[in-house]
Amino acid sequence: MSLPGQLNPSPRLLLGPGPSDVHPRVLSVMTTPLMGHLDPQFLVLMNEVQGMLRDAFLTKNPFTLPISATGMAGMETCLVNLLEPGDKMVACVKGFFGTRIFDVAQRTGADITRLDVPWGQVFDLNVVRETLKKVRPKVLGMVHAETSTGAWQPIEELGKMCHEFDTLLVVDAVTSLGCVPLKVDEWEIDAIFSCSQKGLSCPPGLSPVSFSPRALDVIKNRKSPVQSWYLDMQMVSKYWSEDRHYHHTAPITMIYAIREGLRILLEEGLPARWERHTKNHKALKAGLVAMGLEYSAVEGHQLPQLNAVKIPQGIDDLVVRKKLLNDFGIEFGGGLGDFRGKVWRIGLMGHNSQPKNVLLALSALEQCLQSVGYEVSPGAGVVAANKAYLA
Amino acid sequence: MSLPGQLNPSPRLLLGPGPSDVHPRVLSVMTTPLMGHLDPQFLVLMNEVQGMLRDAFLTKNPFTLPISATGMAGMETCLVNLLEPGDKMVACVKGFFGTRIFDVAQRTGADITRLDVPWGQVFDLNVVRETLKKVRPKVLGMVHAETSTGAWQPIEELGKMCHEFDTLLVVDAVTSLGCVPLKVDEWEIDAIFSCSQKGLSCPPGLSPVSFSPRALDVIKNRKSPVQSWYLDMQMVSKYWSEDRHYHHTAPITMIYAIREGLRILLEEGLPARWERHTKNHKALKAGLVAMGLEYSAVEGHQLPQLNAVKIPQGIDDLVVRKKLLNDFGIEFGGGLGDFRGKVWRIGLMGHNSQPKNVLLALSALEQCLQSVGYEVSPGAGVVAANKAYLA
Numbered sequence: 016m017s018l019p020g021q022l023n024p025s026p027r028l029l030l031g032p033g034p035s036d037v038h039p040r041v042l043s044v045m046t047t048p049l050m051g052h053l054d055p056q057f058l059v060l061m062n063e064v065q066g067m068l069r070d071a072f073l074t075k076n077p078f079t080l081p082i083s084a085t086g087m088a089g090m091e092t093c094l095v096n097l098l099e100p101g102d103k104m105v106a107c108v109k110g111f112f113g114t115r116i117f118d119v120a121q122r123t124g125a126d127i128t129r130l131d132v133p134w135g136q137v138f139d140l141n142v143v144r145e146t147l148k149k150v151r152p153k154v155l156g157m158v159h160a161e162t163s164t165g166a167w168q169p170i171e172e173l174g175k176m177c178h179e180f181d182t183l184l185v186v187d188a189v190t191s192l193g194c195v196p197l198k199v200d201e202w203e204i205d206a207i208f209s210c211s212q213k214g215l216s217c218p219p220g221l222s223p224v225s226f227s228p229r230a231l232d233v234i235k236n237r238k239s240p241v242q243s244w245y246l247d248m249q250m251v252s253k254y255w256s257e258d259r260h261y262h263h264t265a266p267i268t269m270i271y272a273i274r275e276g277l278r279i280l281l282e283e284g285l286p287a288r289w290e291r292h293t294k295n296h297k298a299l300k301a302g303l304v305a306m307g308l309e310y311s312a313v314e315g316h317q318l319p320q321l322n323a324v325k326i327p328q329g330i331d332d333l334v335v336r337k338k339l340l341n342d343f344g345i346e347f348g349g350g351l352g353d354f355r356g357k358v359w360r361i362g363l364m365g366h367n368s369q370p371k372n373v374l375l376a377l378s379a380l381e382q383c384l385q386s387v388g389y390e391v392s393p394g395a396g397v398v399a400a401n402k403a404y405l406a
Numbered sequence: 407m408s409l410p411g412q413l414n415p416s417p418r419l420l421l422g423p424g425p426s427d428v429h430p431r432v433l434s435v436m437t438t439p440l441m442g443h444l445d446p447q448f449l450v451l452m453n454e455v456q457g458m459l460r461d462a463f464l465t466k467n468p469f470t471l472p473i474s475a476t477g478m479a480g481m482e483t484c485l486v487n488l489l490e491p492g493d494k495m496v497a498c499v500k501g502f503f504g505t506r507i508f509d510v511a512q513r514t515g516a517d518i519t520r521l522d523v524p525w526g527q528v529f530d531l532n533v534v535r536e537t538l539k540k541v542r543p544k545v546l547g548m549v550h551a552e553t554s555t556g557a558w559q560p561i562e563e564l565g566k567m568c569h570e571f572d573t574l575l576v577v578d579a580v581t582s583l584g585c586v587p588l589k590v591d592e593w594e595i596d597a598i599f600s601c602s603q604k605g606l607s608c609p610p611g612l613s614p615v616s617f618s619p620r621a622l623d624v625i626k627n628r629k630s631p632v633q634s635w636y637l638d639m640q641m642v643s644k645y646w647s648e649d650r651h652y653h654h655t656a657p658i659t660m661i662y663a664i665r666e667g668l669r670i671l672l673e674e675g676l677p678a679r680w681e682r683h684t685k686n687h688k689a690l691k692a693g694l695v696a697m698g699l700e701y702s703a704v705e706g707h708q709l710p711q712l713n714a715v716k717i718p719q720g721i722d723d724l725v726v727r728k729k730l731l732n733d734f735g736i737e738f739g740g741g742l743g744d745f746r747g748k749v750w751r752i753g754l755m756g757h758n759s760q761p762k763n764v765l766l767a768l769s770a771l772e773q774c775l776q777s778v779g780y781e782v783s784p785g786a787g788v789v790a791a792n793k794a795y796l797a
Contacts, residue, residue: 018458018669018672018673019454019457019458019665022435022438022662022665022666024438024439024441024451025447026439027439027440027441027442027445029440029441029442031442033655034655034658035440036439036440037439037659042436042437042439043437045433045436045437045659046433046436046437047413048417048418048427048433049418049425049426049427049428049603049609050415050418050420051418051420051422051425051737054418054731054737055731056415056416060413060415063410066410067409067410083476083611084474084475084479084636085474085654085656087635087653087654087655088475088636088654091634091635118635121631122631122632122633122634122635212440212655218440218657218658218659218660219655219656219657219659220474220659240512240513241513242633242634243513243633244478244509244513245478245479245634245637246634263476263477263478263479264425264478264601264603264610265476265610266476266611266660267425267609267610268428268610268611268663269609269611269657269660272659274410274413282409340445340446346442346445351652
């Protein structure tokens with residue numbers, strides 16, 4: 016083949032479900048020349064990243080580190096390290112990513128009980144309690160921020176409840192870390208995974224995980240080897256601890272990136288970060304509702320960082336998203352699975368949760384909707400958003 | 407904890423077993439703002455990367471793509487997709503990474519026959535043939551460039567031999583791609599994996615793989631699901647093909663990087679690249695030998711890109727490498743496994759295979775060796791290297 020030309024893409028504003036735009040400070044550290052994965056300088060950076068990750072997760076878990084792959088590998092890491100063939104697990108499914116927990120867990124040979132609520136809803140913890148009581152699983156898997164529906168699952172009390180039944184709680188925090196409150200120790204979460212490309216405003220490529228001492232005990236007492244060599248936490252953790260035992264070559268540049276992303280997060284402070292996400296969400300929501308759009312997640316459980324709205328009757332998903340992308344360089348997410356063609360997912364994550372993005376998203380969406388004949392009171396979205404900001 | 411300061415590492419020259427230094431052009435594309443993993447612009451880049459990877463591997467295999475994790479995940483990908491419980495495999499072990507093929511394959515539940523030669527040697531293909539005849543394995547695993555010993559395994563005829571016995575050939579090309587001749591189709595290799603951070607001079611984080619049509623058939627006709635969800639090629643390939651079926655979020659920035667690394671490789675051209683590695687190796691070797699150092703790999707099978715030499719009697723590994731790092735910013739690799747404390751591994755990979763690095767490595771090593779009392783004829787290394795270049 017003839018060689019492709021120099022990389023020169025049209026700029027985008029990534030207001031989808033992730034990746035979101037990388038913070039400029041993170042972009043700039045990515046040109047830092049490499050060092051070796053066993054360089055004394057790098058070992059210091061590893062400690063710094065682990066320390067900041069603990070602060071971001073609000074945990075003291077020593078076993079907190081970034082997996083050298085994307086968020087889905089973090090999900091697999093948590094499940095394959097805790098489960099062995101024949102173990103019982105309950106997978107709570109309220110959307111596409113809950114289904115994935117079920118699918119990934121199934122490959123361990125564990126005996127999985129699937130608990131479903133309709134997409135867009137969240138679990139009533141009393142129902143979960145009944146299932147825990149009946150099944151007595153080793154592990155329960157729950158998605159905190161269901162990226163496919165925009166539903167925000169309350170999990171503050173879930174860890175404590177799981178522990179009453181000697182169950183380990185695994186939480187999918189891919190879309191929640193760095194956006195909404197997440198308190199690993201206080202909420203008694205045993206294993207948690209996230210990603211680099213959403214609330215942390217880094218490129219995709221890492222999956223931060225954390226395991227409680229209780230989870231660690233389970234891992235240490237496994238009867239069978241973990242089915243994945245690459246994701247085997249007993250080996251990976253020997254590199255991410257004082258042993259510094261070589262396992263695989265760490266993705267150095269991505270470690271530079273997440274270090275900067277975490278610095279930015281902690282400079283702002285978690286409460287300020289959460290508050291910012293809430294404020295911009297309220298304005299965006301006011302605008303979307305004023306334009307006649309409805310959220311797909313139930314009222315009271317809508318994620319600030321991921322606004323999933325139903326596509327109005329008769330409006331073509333792709334025509335609108337294509338126009339947004341081509342005329343404005345704005346990316347919204349389409350629907351996944353059951354929601355394909357039925358919802359748009361508008362992300363305001365990490366660095367991207369900014370008033371200017373809210374106003375631009377609303378006004379550009381207005382033009383795109385008007386162009387396909389959807390009737391919207393001119394300016395309604397922006398007017399409502401501005402009102403919300405000034406309230 | 408208090409926040410760590412701005413990233414500001416001392417510069418390094420990475421002359422170890424990898425990562426090697428990133429090409430400046432690759433570094434510069436890493437600040438390119440993100441786009442979404444389903445953006446039409448990104449789909450074009452994916453096609454370009456696949457096309458160039460095929461050219462780099464000298465294959466027409468449609469099923470050629472970069473795995474979203476480091477080289478060891480590429481190894482796992484090849485093995486877990488081809489093997490099922492009870493399958494027979496032969497793992498050829500001539501160093502640390504051959505042992506890893508054995509270890510990773512064992513987790514599939516396959517029945518593994520381990521064939522060993524002493525570290526530093528290579529396999530006589532007649533011996534391999536005897537084993538193929540006796541075992542009739544489904545898969546044979548062989549390391550092309552054994553990074554722990556610097557041994558270069560001839561594999562030109564191995565694929566054809568494997569196919570006589572209906573065996574699939576899996577090749578570890580982590581340290582060979584972009585450095586020495588590697589001809590996937592001509593050599594009838596069925597599954598191959600490499601990495602981004604050696605011959606391609608990109609950061610670590612991707613593992614290019616390629617599967618032959620014969621290997622694909624085996625994957626398509628599996629009886630059991632692949633034990634790893636993240637590395638399941640049937641699913642991953644649906645994203646890296648016209649389907650564009652979402653599997654996981656691609657590490658966008660790393661795809662930018664490998665695209666540039668591949669452009670640089672193919673602009674130079676494979677034969678010129680291989681020739682450059684040979685030329686610089688010959689000069690380095692002349693210098694090292696003139697300084698009284700001995701290669702750990704047998705004569706005639708020494709990798710140009712990875713020069714493993716025995717640490718002279720009485721010389722402390724760490725003292726010398728620490729001085730190299732602190733006084734010159736140069737990283738050499740230490741020994742792995744059986745070779746720990748016994749060899750240094752000097753890499754001249756991709757962009758780093760340059761005369762200036764050869765001369766600097768030799769003269770800095772001379773000073774470090776002199777400082778610990780090793781007697782070396784002053785200037786011998788550089789003199790011999792210059793002579794080799796001018797020959």
